[in-house]
Amino acid sequence: xxxxxxxxxxxxxxxxxxxxxxxxxxxxxxxxxxxxxxxxxxxxxxxxxxxxxxxxxxxxxxxxxxxxxxxxxxxxxxxxxxxxxxxxxxxxxxxxxxxxxxxxxxxxxxxxxxxxxxxxxxxxxxxxxxxxxxxxxxxxxxxxxxxxxxxxxxxxxxxxxxxxxxxxxxxxxxxx
Amino acid sequence: xxxxxxxxxxxxxxxxxxxxxxxxxxxxxxxxxxxxxxxxxxxxxxxxxxxxxxxxxxxxxxxxxxxxxxxxxxxxxxxxxxxxxxxxxxxxxxxxxxxxxxxxxxxxxxxxxxxxxxxxxxxxxxxxxxxxxxxxxxxxxxxxxxxxxxxxxxxxxxxxxxxxxxxxxxxxxxxxxxxxxxxxxxxxxxxxxxxxxxxxxxxxxxxxxxxxxxxxxxxxxxxxxxxxxxxxxxxxxxxxxxxxxxxxxxxxxxxxxxxxxxxxxxxxxxxxxxxxxxxxxxxxxxxxxxxxxxxxxxxxxxxxxxxxxxxxxxxxxxxxxxxxxxxxxxxxxxxxxxxxxxxxxxxxxxxxxxxxxxxxxxxx
Numbered sequence: 001x002x003x004x005x006x007x008x009x010x011x012x013x014x015x016x017x018x019x020x021x022x023x024x025x026x027x028x029x030x031x032x033x034x035x036x037x038x039x040x041x042x043x044x045x046x047x048x049x050x051x052x053x054x055x056x057x058x059x060x061x062x063x064x065x066x067x068x069x070x071x072x073x074x075x076x077x078x079x080x081x082x083x084x085x086x087x088x089x090x091x092x093x094x095x096x097x098x099x100x101x102x103x104x105x106x107x108x109x110x111x112x113x114x115x116x117x118x119x120x121x122x123x124x125x126x127x128x129x130x131x132x133x134x135x136x137x138x139x140x141x142x143x144x145x146x147x148x149x150x151x152x153x154x155x156x157x158x159x160x161x162x163x164x165x166x167x168x169x170x171x172x173x174x175x176x
Numbered sequence: 177x178x179x180x181x182x183x184x185x186x187x188x189x190x191x192x193x194x195x196x197x198x199x200x201x202x203x204x205x206x207x208x209x210x211x212x213x214x215x216x217x218x219x220x221x222x223x224x225x226x227x228x229x230x231x232x233x234x235x236x237x238x239x240x241x242x243x244x245x246x247x248x249x250x251x252x253x254x255x256x257x258x259x260x261x262x263x264x265x266x267x268x269x270x271x272x273x274x275x276x277x278x279x280x281x282x283x284x285x286x287x288x289x290x291x292x293x294x295x296x297x298x299x300x301x302x303x304x305x306x307x308x309x310x311x312x313x314x315x316x317x318x319x320x321x322x323x324x325x326x327x328x329x330x331x332x333x334x335x336x337x338x339x340x341x342x343x344x345x346x347x348x349x350x351x352x353x354x355x356x357x358x359x360x361x362x363x364x365x366x367x368x369x370x371x372x373x374x375x376x377x378x379x380x381x382x383x384x385x386x387x388x389x390x391x392x393x394x395x396x397x398x399x400x401x402x403x404x405x406x407x408x409x410x411x412x413x414x415x416x417x418x419x420x421x422x423x424x425x426x427x428x429x430x431x432x433x434x435x436x437x438x439x440x441x442x443x444x445x446x447x448x449x450x451x452x453x454x455x456x457x458x459x460x461x462x463x464x465x466x467x468x469x470x471x472x473x474x475x476x477x478x479x480x481x482x483x484x485x486x487x488x489x490x491x492x493x494x495x496x497x498x499x500x501x502x503x504x505x506x507x508x509x510x511x512x513x514x515x516x517x518x519x520x521x522x523x524x525x526x527x528x529x530x531x532x533x534x535x536x537x538x539x540x
Contacts, residue, residue, distance in 0.1 A: 032427075036341045038230025039383050041427040072452040075484045076223065076251055079258060159243035160271075161230055 019053040019137065019175035021060065027173040029062050034164045042163065044069050044084070049173040053139075058101040058117070065091045080158070088156050094122045110135050119145055122152040132171075141171040217252070218356050218457060219479055221430045222450030227381050228357075233274065233306045233316060235344050235379050236353045236388070239332060240276035240304040240316065241539075249511040254485030261511035263540055277303035277320075277540040285532040297324050303540070304332070312338045316348075331372045346377045349395075352418050353377065353388040355434045355446045355459045356475075364495040365459050365475045368439050370395050385423035385432075392416040392438050422446075440465055442473075453481040471496040485509060489518075499523045512539055 021027055030045040046068040051060035065085060070076040085091045101117035112133045119128045130143025147153060147165045156163040216228050216237030228237030231245030241249065246261035259266050263275055280300040286293040302320025309315065314336040319328050334348025349372050351357065355365055374393035380386060393415055416438025422430050428450050435443040446459040461473045477491035489504040502520035509515070514537040522529045 034383060035230070037338070038225065038227040039341070039381055040230050041224035041226070041383075043224060043427065071224075073223070073481075079247065079251065159247045161242075161244040 018055075019134075019139065021049045021051055021053075021139075021173050022176055023048045023050055023063075024174070024176075028171070029173075030170050031067075032168045032170075034166070035161050036164060037161065040161070042069055042080075043071055045071065049139075049171055053101075053104070053175075056102065056104045058099070058104060058115075060100075061096045061098040063095060064089050064097055065095060083156065083158060088153050090122065097121050099128070107134055115141075119143075121150045124150050124152050126150065130169075137175040139171060139173045139175065142168065144168045216357055216359060218358055218448055219450070219455045220252075221448040222428045222452075222455045224427060226424045226427075226430055227386060229344075229381070233314060233336070234350065235336070235346065235381075236351065236377075237357050238351065238359070239318070240274055240306050242274070243271075246511070249508075252485060253508045253510050253513075254483065255509060256511050265512065272308045274306040275303070275540065276305075279538045281536045283534040286529055288527060288529045290527075299323055299535075302331075314338070334375075342381055344377075344379045344381075346379070347375070349374050350377075352390045352392055352436075352438075353379070353420050353434075354418050354436050355420070355432075355444075355461065356448065356457055358457065358475075363475055364473045364493045364498070364500065365461060367473070367495070368442075368463075369436075370439060373438075383424070385421065385430075387422075388418075388420045390418040390420075392418060425449075434461075444472075455479045455481075477502075497525050513537070514539075 027049040028045065029047040029049050030043065033042045033044075034040070035042055044067045047062045047064065047066040049060055049062060051058070053060070067081075067084065067089075068077075069080050069084065070078070098120040099117050100120070101115050104115060105113050107113050110133070112131055114129065114131055116127065116129050118125050126145065126149045128143050128145050130141055132139060132141035145167055147155070147163065147167060216232060218228075218237070220231075225231065227235070229235045229242075231242055231248050232238060233240045233242055241261075243262075246263075249261040250256035250258065259268075262268055269275065278300055279298065279302075281297075282299045283296045284294065298321075300320060300322055302318055302322075304316065304318040306314055306316045316332065316334050316336065317330065318332045319330050321328060322331075332348075332350050334346055334350050337345045339345065351371070352369065352373050352375050354369065358366070360366075361371075373395045376391045376393075377388060379388040416436070418434065418436045418438065420432060420434040422432025425431055430448040431445070432447070433443070433445050440463055442461045442463040444459065444461040447456070449456045449458070455478070457475070457477045457479070459475045462470070463473060464470050473493075473495045475491070475493045477489055479487050479489045481487050485508040487504075487506040489502075489506065491500075491502040491504065493500040493502075500520055500522045502518050504516065504518035507515045514535075516533075516535040516537070518531075518533050520531045520533075522531065
């Protein structure tokens with residue numbers, strides 16, 4: 001009986017719980033893109049997840065000015081970062097990327113779920129789909145989008161090397 | 177002396193080189209002939225570059241830079257301004273043509289209990305041109321003087337066909353793809369390959385790794401081809417082949433395996449591993465000779481870019497009974513400039529040599 005109760009507690013869904021994400025070193029948003037020719041890996045990180053998940057709705061955003069592609073090599077790829085922020089994302093005019101999920105499924109602790117939301121970049125909103133996992137207050141999520149869905153960004157190229165259209169985004173965050 | 181030379185280059189391919197003169201001759205031959213001019217930075221795998229073709233016209237690295245490679249040289253240098261990496265520090269060429277070139281100056285001092293040798297010389301003075309007459313096709317040619325030679329040589333000349341972003345075909349004269357194409361031609365792992373060869377190469381690249389298949393047709397250069405222990409190799413074999421496969425691990429590491437059946441048979445794994453500013457290059461080759469015992473060659477070097485453009489390296493190599501320990505300081509102050517200095521001790525069962533090298537490199 002005790003075991004059954006324990007399992008029931010474990011399987012309780014998280015509906016009604018509020019998760020708030022604030023700027024913190026525990027909240028990491030990163031992206032990966034591939035450049036050609038040479039299929040070079042471009043890793044962006046340094047941005048924080050901010051926003052709230054409450055019941056069926058999630059409104060999350062990222063300050064794009066915090067993104068960098070230098071990884072743990074400070075000072076590297078300064079020009080690439082400059083082009084990314086100033087030429088393509090124009091972070092001064094469009095400082096945030098926003099993800100809104102209006103119909104979150106019933107989420108169980110420790111169980112990966114699929115969500116459908118809308119990603120806004122440079123005032124252009126497009127549907128995206130991803131997967132997420134909640135463990136306690138720890139959220140991990142992944143989704144992909146296509147650069148071509150956001151023609152406002154343009155086609156990032158430098159000296160004959162262009163970023164491919166597929167961008168994958170990863171979130172690793174802890175709610176307060 | 178004759179006895180020593182006979183031992184160095186035994187007529188039957190057998191014998192040892194462990195005489196003072198033999199060691200000196202081997203050392204001399206390693207530095208002066210044949211020169212390998214690869215300039216790639218294989219450790220850039222750690223920066224997310226699994227392939228050389230982003231920065232070099234040659235898919236296997238080295239030689240003339242792409243426009244992006246020139247821009248990348250600004251990122252890799254301690255100081256730079258935007259556009260400094262371009263030809264002659266600022267010239268923008270049309271897309272269909274690329275011009276490059278290299279001057280390498282070397283100061284070598286070598287000491288052992290039997291000799292004290294020092295030499296300052298221009299190892300390489302070379303120009304290189306790449307022309308793209310139509311999309312996907314590149315023609316590359318070089319002309320240069322090497323190791324104080326008076327005559328111009330035309331060492332690398334090839335046609336490169338980029339079929340798409342994954343496949344390429346290349347034919348002509350260039351370095352065959354084997355193991356880590358590391359710039360220092362004195363490394364044991366490069367011994368016996370004989371510089372540029374006539375090659376037909378097919379390469380495939382995707383986000384998981386790469387594959388290259390090379391058919392080798394010999395070299396027109398008349399060089400005495402010896403392996404790292406001084407054994408004369410079968411340079412008249414005519415034809416051979418090389419295979420190399422590699423896979424990417426966590427996007428900033430590379431593991432692979434190479435096979436070479438030409439002047440000798442050799443095969444083994446290689447790895448380029450990294451963590452932030454630290455990196456490790458590793459290669460192991462098992463080598464089989466027709467006329468003497470099998471042996472193995474290994475190379476491992478740890479690097480640390482402790483400040484942008486400044487690298488400290490420590491390396492260890494072995495080839496049969498020979499060992500080599502090296503500590504290196506590499507400095508890339510500005511685009512177009514590379515300075516490198518190292519001390520190394522090369523040991524044999526009964527002797528050793530200390531080498532001190534200073535290399536200055538300027539590229540157009």
